[in-house]
Structures are given as C-alpha cells and as structure tokens.
Amino acid sequence: MIKSTGAMLTGHSCLFTVWAPFRKTVDIEFEDSGLATTPLKKDEFGYWSKEIPGVKAGTKYRFILDGKAAYPDPSSKAQPDGVHSWSAVVDEHDYVWGDSEWEGIALKDLIIYELHIGTFTPEGTFESAISRLDHLLTLGVNAIEIMPIAQFPGGRNWGYDGVYPYAVQDTYGGSEGLKKLVDACHQKNIAVILDVVYNHMGPEGNYLAEYGPYFTGKHSTPWGKALNFDDAYSDHVRAYFLRNALMWLDDYHIDGLRLDAVHAIIDHGAYHFLKELRQSIDELQIKNRKRYFLIAESELNDVKIMEPYEKGGYGLDAQWTDDFHHAVHTLATGEYNGYYQDYGKVEHLAKAFRQGFIYDGIYSPFRKRTVGSNPQAMASSRFVVCIQNHDQVGNRMLGERPVELVSFEMLKLMAGTMLISPYIPMLFMGEEYAERHPFLYFISHGDPDLVEAVRKGRSNEFKAFKWKGQVPDPQAEETYNRSKLKWDFHQDPEQKALFTYYQYMISLRKQGMFSAFFERHVDTEVHEQQKLLIVRSKDASPGIGILLLVLNFSKETQHINMPA
Template sequence: MHFEVWAPQAGRVTLRCDGATRALEPDPERPGWWSGEAEARDGSRYGFALDDGPVLPDPRSRRQPDGPDGLSAVVDQGRHTWRSDGWAGRPLPGAVLYELHLGTYTPEGTFDAAAGRLEHLVELGVTHVELMPVCPFPGRHGWGYDGVSLWAVHEPYGGPEGLKRFVDRAHELGLGVVLDVVHNHLGPSGNHLPRFGPYFTDTHHTPWGSAVNLDAPGSDEVRDYLLGSALAWLRDYRLDGLRLDAVHALVDTRARHFLEELSAAVDALAADLGRPLFLIGESDLNDPRLITPRAEHGLGLHAQWSDDFHHAVHTAVTGESQAYYADFARAPLAALAKTLTGGYFHDGTYSSFRGRHHGRPLDRTRTAGHRLLGYSQTHDQIGNRARGDRLSGLLADAPGLLACAATLTLTAPFTPMLFMGEEWAAGTPWQYFTDHTDPELAEAVRQGRRREFGAHGWAAQDVPDPQDPATRDRSCLDWSEPGRAPHARVLDWYRRLIALRRALPDLTDPDLAATRVAHDEEAGWLALRRGDVRVAVNLGSTTAAIPLGTRPARVLAAWEPVEAPDGTGLLRLPGRSCVVLAQS
C-alpha cells in the first residue's frame, strides 16, 4: 500500500504500520511531501513519526479506532457493498431538511440506531437528513464542533462503515443525506495538524484562536486538504450535500476565495457522478455574494442558513427581545414581513447588537427563495440557551403559537429545515454537553459556561454541567412522545403542512418577488400570499378579522376550526391559531 504525508518542516519521516517501521522518502514532484510503500490491509494501524517525535495519526486518516490521539487505521472504501446503487440524488429545490444529532437522536447514539428511526422521517415527509458533525472528537458524547481528523468518522457512532450503512438506508427510503462539516477551526484537544505543517496562521484570528491557513505561506496544501476532505465525504460516503459551519470565520484574502474554489470542485464532482450535490453555508454576514453563482462573480454556494428568519419568527411568537433579538422585537411582524419578502432583515440597516450597519440587500428578482434555509429552531438556537429549552418548553402553555411557527416555516418561500423532535413538540431539552478527556479543558469549559450565563443573571447551579453525563441523557429524544397527547396533535400538523407543501406548487415557488405579506402589528396577525395559496397566523389572544380579498377560498388545513372568509373577504381566525387556504 502507498502511504504519503505532507510534512514540509520535517527532516525525516518514519512510517509505523502494524508494528513495523520504515523511512519515507521525499517526493521529488511535490515539495514537502513524503511517501513510501508498506504491507497493509483494511484495518491496519499506522502513524507517522516526524524527526525524533512520537508516532502521530495521519492528518488524512479515514479512521481513528482509539480516538483522535490513537493510531490511524487503513480503510478500504471499496469493501462496502452498497444496496442503493441506483440512487440518483435529491436536489435542494423543493426540499425539506431535518437537522439531526447522532448522539441524541436515539439513546444508543449510533448510526445503526438512527437508521432504525428513519421511517419516521419518511412518514413526516422530509426529503433530506442533515447530520451534525461526525468527525472524531475526544470522549464519546459531544456536539461535534470540536472535531479533528477531518477525513474520519467518530468511532463511537459506528465509524466509517456505520456512516455508510446509515446513508445506504436513507437512500433506500428516498432520503438524501447532508453532513455538517467544520473548516473554520479544529477542536482544542487531539489536534496534531500543527506538528505536520502550517495548517494554521497567526495572520488572522478567529473566536477559536489562530485561523485556518487559507492565504498565508503553505496555504495551497491546506486548501487542498480541506477540498479533498469535502469531496471525499460526497464521493466515498455518497452524501448529497454539505453544510459548512460559520463560513464568515474562513478568512481568505486571495483573489479566488476558498469557498468559490470549493463550490467549483463540488459542481465538477456532481457532473462527474451524474447526481446533484449542493453546499449550504452558515454565515453571519448577510452578504448575497455567498449564494450568487460564480458566473455572476459570487462564491457559488447553493444556499445558506437564514438566522434573520429564525429571529423574526422567534421574537414574534415568544416576545423575547434580548441580545440579537432586540432589533426584531421592536416590530416583530414587520420584521417577519420584511424577511419573508426580502430574504434578509439586516440588509444594510443598523444592528444594535453589533453597534453598526449590517448586511446588504438580496436581489430578490434574481435570487431564488430556496437558496435560503428557513427554520424556527436549530441546534444553535436551542443549545446555546442556558438550559437548552426548545420552543415547546417556552410555549408550553400556548401550543397554537408552536403551530404558527411551524406554519410560517413550512409555507415560507425558503427551503424549510426542522430540528429533530420539533415536529412533535419534544418535551426534552437539547443542552450543551461535552465529554472532554482532558481534566483541565473539561473544567475550563464548565466554568466558562457558568461565567457566560452568570453575566446574564443565571446562578451557577442552574446552568447544566456540560461534562455531566446526565446533561447528554436529558437531551436524548423520548420516542414514546410522538404517539401520545399533546405531541401527537403537533406531529399531525407538521405532517399535514409538509404534505401541502409537496402537493401545492405555489408553496415551493422560489420567486421571492411574487411573495406578498400583510400584517397588523397591534392585532397580532400576518397573512402570506403564495400564488393561489393564502396563509394566515394570528399570534394574538383574541379572534382577528383578516382581509383576504373577495375571491372564493377553501380551508386546506387549520389548527383550530375556522370558516372560509365570508362574502366581505374577512377571515375570522381564532387567537393563537393558523390556517392555510386555497383561492380560485
């Protein structure tokens, strides 16, 4: 087997494979690279020693059986017999995504256990599962955003074969699979890349420390490392797309931005494989260039998360106004209306949270609505609260407002995304949990969390300990809930809305400019027009008279019993309720 590693600063490199050692030779064609042949097979343990240093895992390791600090293992990607060879892919337009954390989707926290629950998603009507990161990280349980070994799969989840079985089962059921990948930083523990080469640079800094080296000396190989990792997920594991974490933290001053290079490579791979592939970016910039095609001088990502839509929905149904919610809470329905029709709320407006103007407008005549993901809940927006409380916890006494949030999400002109369990108003929280094996790091995370929320008035004992196994256990979904009240009613509502979205072309029309919104801030109602479909939500506590026009309309779905508009065109919608109608 051929082994190779990039170690430009090393004077010599030794390969240790299955207990045997041999010196690698410099590659005359590629400066900084070392290579050589050795006997190996699937499962062989190996690593590299630089000069007189210890044996380290391969930066491009496909498997870390003993965790990030252990030896790497050879993976024969051709050994898996795919059952879903005829999979043609599922494109992003018209999709409904479902964000899922492997470690808490089931109590077992494995790929195989999660695969056993995929039929629930088929019955729900979603089209794609979006997996939170699965790269190796220290310990067993964690969110995955402190991962290392960007080509490998977390062993406690089931390793490379477990991921392939999961993807195979999803594809058999008609579900696409999207993976959340983190290129902007690596975990604080188990990260051996700096020993091999200039993977990081002090030229730029991020919230996690030194930036990933995308533009300083040595960055050609670092970019190739990240590109190769991304393409390997799509090719070797037959994934359908990638979600790119916090791309605003990818500092790159080169003329061709890394994201543009990545999007071109993914489009080329899609053409080669003959199936659609897509990239979804998480960005805090509200910069349309992120999702503008490369031919129009954009970066070419296919979509981005839309936190503005989340903030508008959240403030409208909860009334919260702290931190970044403040600007939305001043007139929440107006904020929601602006976001529904323009994509961004902050499109060059002043952001009090940032203390400056923020964003720029989307060209809504040229930007398709499906390029923005709309959601009322995500892992970030739940888990980064002190106690990880979901909307179902915040609105436990107002299930109608939960139904309104779902209705807005699933009838908006965006690609909707749900967070696991929201479809049945899960009674379990989703909290921040870690399993750091370094005692000092574990204590630093614990105290840092308490300080962060202590500054906002939280007592230390009221902030869950991330290192306590009970914090993770509390965050696991309770699969007995969907079949009983009050969860079953919410689940039925989600299923009905998704079915309507699938049945009515107007609800997947990507034309933002054709979306019309009316609202009454004081009365608390908002009405949305999508072609011949009318959607109305009443967030107030009393019945609202909502003018929908005099064209005949019929009720397609209603949270509470409601009559079609009368002869004057007025819809009388009960408080904290919602309805979807069709006009003809």
C-alpha cells in the same frame, strides 16, 4: 506539487502520504510488531510517502516526527482508540452500495431534518438511526442533515470539536456505519447532507500544527489562530479540506454539505476557498452525473457567497437564514435579549417573507454596524429556514425547545410559518412531536483544564440573555443522556396532534399548495399592535388560486376583513 494524503490501499500494499514540510525525518510505526518502523521519503513540497506491503484494512499506524514524538495521521480515516492514539487503515472499496436507483432531490424540494447521531436514538449510532428512517418517511421530510461526525474527543460532542476531518467518529459506528446509513437513506429516497467544519479544529487531539503550517497567525477566529487558507503554504491546507469535501460526496455518497460558519474561513487571496470548493465539486458533478449541494452557515447575510461566478460570487447553493428564525422566535416567545434584540416586530417577519434576509444593508442595533446585502435576486430555494436548530436550542442555558416556552397553539403557528414559507424548511430532530427533553451542550474532553475552560466559557456566553438557574455541566454524562430524544410521543395527545399537523403541512407543501409564495411575489400587511401578519400571493397558482396566509402571534382571537 499537491499530493493526496493518508493511507491508500492498493492491492497488497498501502501507500502512506503525509505533508510535513519542515520536518527532517518522518517514520511510520505500526501497532503490529510484524510491521517494521520505516522512514518515509520527502518530495520538494514537503510530502512524505512510502508504499508498504503487508498492510491491510484495520492496520494501526502513526507517524514519528524528527525521530521524537509519534502522532496520529492528520488524514486518518479511523481513530479506533480515540483522538490521541493510533490511526487505522480503512478500505474505501469494500462496501457494496445498494443505492444505484437513487436519483437525488432538487434543491427547491428539500425538506430537511437536522439530527445529531449521538442523541437521535437511545443507542446513538448510525445503525440505530437507520431504524428511525421510517418515522421520517411517515413525517414526510426528504433529507437529513447530520451534525458533524469527524472524530472528536470522547464519545459525547456536538461534533464541532472534531480533529480528524477524514475519520468518521468511532463511537457512532465509523466509516462503515456512515455508509450503511447513507445507503439506507437513499434506498428510502432520503437525501443526506453532512455538516462539515472547515473554519477551525477542536481544542483537544489536534496535532496538525506538529505537521505543518495548517494555521496562520495572520488572522484570528473566535477559536484561536485561523486555519491557513491564504498565507504561505496555504495551497496544501486548502487541498486538505478540498479533498475532504470531495471524499464525503464521492466515497460516502453524501448529497450535500452544510459548511459550518463560513465567515470564519478567512481567505484574502484572489481565489476564495469557497469558490474553489464549489468549482471542485462542479467537476465531480460532471464525473458522477449528480448534483451536490453546498449550504453555508454565514453570519454576514452576504449574497456574494451564493451569487454565480460571473457576478463575482462563490456559487454556493443556499445558506442558513437565521433572520427568519429570530423573527419567528421573538414574536412567539417575547424574548428580546442578546441578539434577539434586533427582532421582535411583525414587520421583521413580513420582510423575511418578502426577501429572506431582514438585515440586508441596514443598521443592526445588536451588532452596532450595518449588516448584509440585498437578497432580492436570489431564488427562495437559496435560503434554509428553521424555527429551531441545534444552536438556537442548544445554546440556551437550559437547552429548552420551544415547547417549554410557548403554548401548544403557538407551536403550531411557528411550524406553519416555516412550512408555508417560500424557503427550504429545516426541522430539528424531535421538533415534529414537541420533544420536551432539552438539547443541551455536552462534551467529553479528556483534559480537565479544557473542561473547566468550556464550563466557564459557556457561563459567560449566557450573560447577555439573563437566563436564571444552574448551568448544566457540559462534561456530565447525564447532560448528554438528557439530550437524547425520548420517542414516547404516541402516549401524548398534544404531541401526537402536533406530529399529525407537521405531516399534514409537509404533505400540502409537497403537493405544491404553497408554491405561489415561492417566487416571493407577495404582498404583506403588517398589524404591529395586534401582532398580526397577512401574506398574500400576487400571482394565482393554477388550480389553487391566490394564497392568503394570516399569522396571529397574539393570544387573542382576531377578526380581519378578507382582502378582495
């Protein structure tokens, strides 16, 4: 009943399939006048399809619905003229991979580097990113996490406004560009995690509703009507996203997916989409003899998403653990507005060291309700922690990175806290050398009303934080350009020193120096007044002994009595 959708090249012809259950006719039209407009044929579940000869990679097409308007393909693999225009056929099999030696990295060994293709390099492309991989090798990280690259409106976007889940952003270098980057990473022993958005569609260029019930009025999200994971026809919508996930892993050799805001994937049915997703990937693992990671962003602190199937869980591998970031950030900066009001004590960080989630079934003053579940049965490798990421930096009004907020010594303390922690560390691009340029929120929408709405929405979001100053214009190209990494750190002694510090700490981590913490058999000693935290491993590591960590978040030198 469910069919694969999109354009599939098969020798000398191409099979086009699209799901549009309520449409009376669907025709395919080509930019090339040599190819005739042709009606597709419908099956009983609403899939329209037709095999058409003479189509090759690059052929541009679109669908005409009910003989009226023409729209791009929801499963388009390329939008060379942007989100509103022709889709193009892509040949998935014309790339020759060179990564057959790649063996992958175990979850627990990951040291992740989050990057945004458009601002990671001056050129903002996959290809230019390849030229910086040696920098990452020198730094010591072993995985990159790429912010979403599904086609979005214009050329400037964080990626969460993507509207073609199957199409790789053309301005980044499209499908082939991504493959080259992944291939290059693997040849340098770097894993690739891709950030994918299955909880909403961007506000511009999203024509899914023209095709079928991709959305449901049963649930709402902060971004409008929810994607339809549990209402009538949801089997087809679920399959659309499931196949998308499998495509990245299978066709693009991606090692893992970071699932954006899974709390907004609303599914009240008996078989949760996240579990179905993980189980579909389990099957692919067997086929490909490879392990794929699923890492969730979730605001619920609910271990259910990671618990094994037999415990009723969804079996995901890990989740972002914002609690850790907020505990470090508030201690380091003294900022307590907005959601930071739930943090700020040394005890918070101590609890994060002991068990990951701080909100584990306790009352959150900011959310005004009890939040979370007990994480103690989860291995430390199930929690991804950071001291900055695109959200925590970019959702500040001025996009300041910690270097603008704290002293150089505090920067090192923050970095050390993360890198020694029992959890999977994730750096945000530029963090390793204290990039001083901001990471701002930027868009390049085509619709002026939408641009205005985004400007207003951003301003409103900042109110709780009481930041002062002018909000940078998200639509301005200047805002985008200011957000690019500058890569000039070799000129600056502090920046250079910080890079060396990151290198050193990462190398110690890789040597297993901190692994006595990994099982979280730790004692914590909290000195709230002195802003001092002492963490001590209960077990000694062979050849290393007891691990003792002293974190001084105050500005004063402090003397402590070494525990026996």
